[in-house]
Amino acid sequence: MRRIFYYAARRGLYAFRAWREYLRPVGPFFFKNIRLEDLEISPVREQDIPLLERFLPSKHAGKHRDRLAAQKEGKAEYLIARYGIPVGYVYTIWKAGDAVRLEELPPLPERAVYQEDLYIHPAARGAGVGGLLWKTARRRVQEKGHSAILATVMLTNPAMEATHSRLGYRRVDDKVHEYRAEYTDASGRKRAWSTRVKYFILEF
Ligand SMILES: CC(C)(COP(=O)(O)OP(=O)(O)OC[C@H]1O[C@@H](n2cnc3c(N)ncnc32)[C@H](O)[C@@H]1OP(=O)(O)O)[C@@H](O)C(=O)NCCC(=O)NCCS
Numbered sequence: 001m002r003r004i005f006y007y008a009a010r011r012g013l014y015a016f017r018a019w020r021e022y023l024r025p026v027g028p029f030f031f032k033n034i035r036l037e038d039l040e041i042s043p044v045r046e047q048d049i050p051l052l053e054r055f056l057p058s059k060h061a062g063k064h065r066d067r068l069a070a071q072k073e074g075k076a077e078y079l080i081a082r083y084g085i086p087v088g089y090v091y092t093i094w095k096a097g098d099a100v101r102l103e104e105l106p107p108l109p110e111r112a113v114y115q116e117d118l119y120i121h122p123a124a125r126g127a128g129v130g131g132l133l134w135k136t137a138r139r140r141v142q143e144k145g146h147s148a149i150l151a152t153v154m155l156t157n158p159a160m161e162a163t164h165s166r167l168g169y170r171r172v173d174d175k176v177h178e179y180r181a182e183y184t185d186a187s188g189r190k191r192a193w194s195t196r197v198k199y200f201i202l203e204f
Helices: 002-019 048-055 063-072 129-143 159-166
Strands: 040-043 076-083 085-093 112-120 148-154 177-184 190-203
Touching (some): 040 129, 048 076, 048 085, 063 076, 063 177, 076 129, 085 129, 112 129, 159 190
Parallel strands (some): 112 148
Antiparallel strands (some): 076 085, 085 112, 148 190, 177 190
16 A cells, blocks of 8 residues: 555656656666676667656756767767666766866866766666766776866755765865756757856866
């Protein structure tokens, strides 16, 4: 009885968020015993897009497709973790200056990349997927000959500041910045969005 209640409550919540156009992942409520060796991590492919849109939707409707396009142009890499379906992603833009107004920051290493949006399906969290995906992304950055990863932590996500320090990142400066980006909405129009962030950097 209790399970039916939780199921209904959760479905109701998803419907409410979809109605408010604030989408969150749908799909399985939990993954049983995720085995990290069964995860497949590789750059996004065309055939991943419908699955990403279905299981890891974003309020920025065209996000996954925009990132595939940037990857095709050689500007970025969108790493996807798949466990049957996509369960997580992380996005790396090879030239930090393509994503961030570097003139607002103190001088950074020339070959710094910008990495953002490490995200794991809520039902797949706590099993090491996020850690593995991040390590894989870091290794690929190093393999490509880059020497630093610039990252942002949103003011709305303060818990991540300690995580970044623990992982070896340091604050770039002591300011709060406005991070601005674009996404394609459901009707194909470009839209601007922004959020307040702190910048962190990891140097190898
Ligand atoms: C944070 C999140 C990605 C962790 O995913 P997860 O699969 O539950 O993570 P794990 O089971 O591997 O356990 C946490 C690990 O991820 C690492 N991690 C967490 N956030 C990280 C980040 N932003 N960058 C790099 N590594 C991170 C932690 O260091 C930890 O590794 P450790 O156990 O070796 O110390 C996940 O909870 C999530 O998607 N949260 C919502 C989105 C979010 O806040 N993303 C971070 C944006 S800065």
